[in-house]
Amino acid sequence: MEKTQNNRAWFLVLPMLVIVAFSAVIPLMTVVNYSVNDTFGRNEFFWAGLEWFDETLRSERLWSALGRNALFSAIILAIEVPLGIFVALHMPKKGFWASFCLVVMALPLLVPFNVVGTIWQIFARTDIGLLGHTLWSLGIDYNYTANPLHAWLTIIVMDVWHWTSLVALLCYAALQSIPEAYYQAAKIDQASRWKVFRYIELPKMKGVLVIAILLRFMDSFMIYTEPFVVTGGGPGNSTTFLSIDLVKMAVGQFDLGPAAAFSIMYFLVILLVSWVFYTVMTNMDKEEGV
């Protein structure tokens, strides 16, 4: 049967375009405008040209926040992805415990971001927090408000607690879709556990893993609420990530021009990484003939 081609269907996309215009395009245009202007409030703007871009590109503050954020994302991915796969492989496949595990795994994902921060802020306190006080009682000089390493460890463990289940649940869904016949064939061939993982389970999980890595990268690269609630970006600037720095600049100091230039560069990095992931994902699908 001949497929009808009707370009008028594009008009159906118009309502969505209007929504996107208000939620994304107009704010983005405003940010570009602010990045070349200076303001002291009252909607009075003065042309600054490329000054803010030049200043931001040379600012130690931007590069160190970018470095900290990149390190944070790398650590998070290096822990959460293998751990998520490990958990998914060891979750029960059916019965009561499968449902139980799914509910328990989904719980951290349902907690609002600022509540996660508050939970860990209290949990890690040495005077009333269970974790902090236990470590203190064991003779470990743990103090996340004064020691940068402890602050980093607390935030990393918090993020692992919050988000590993997302990776695990995605992998679990992919594992559930593998037909039993594959495992039976592997058993007949006397394949080792590693080979079953490498040639049956991992290829089936590839698609969801790329999505999980993309989601976790984007989220950790934009992280704001949890570290802000736990450490407020400190001690010093040791846990000041890009978003925290940006909010300090735009809302705290009302430096709208430099903050807008900073935002545009931040946006470009995210856009580049998203494009790379999107291209990898779509090309992988095409090669597999999905």
Add this chain to the structure above:
Amino acid sequence: MTRRGWAVLAGAVFLAFAAILGLLVRAVPRGDEGPDWTGQLVEGGWMAWTFPVAVFFLAIAALLALMTLLALRFPEQPRRGVLRIETTRGDRLFVTLLGSAFINLAWLYVFGIDGPPLWGALILCLVYAAAVFRWV
């Protein structure tokens, strides 16, 4: 649509963009020393529109309109280039614009604000765009 119809449509789109550009030029504030090209187009407006930024967005809108017309007039199949990924004209435009942003930032970082003007980076971007449309 006939060949003539396409020409009329392309001409109408071109005229629409030219008219918007004309309106923008008219909106530029003028003082005793002539037009202030970097002045506020809307005095007291919260979006802080200036002529250079407005032209920048108009150029992007014109590129999107051109790409839409080309896609309608000359439908194309995706192809594989040096990056070994399938790309359409739209993909190549995206790669061009994204790469151009980084080229401009790199120019500013290397030469600084007092160095050679960004027009140099724009020429580099055009060379880069030609390369992307030819080989990617």
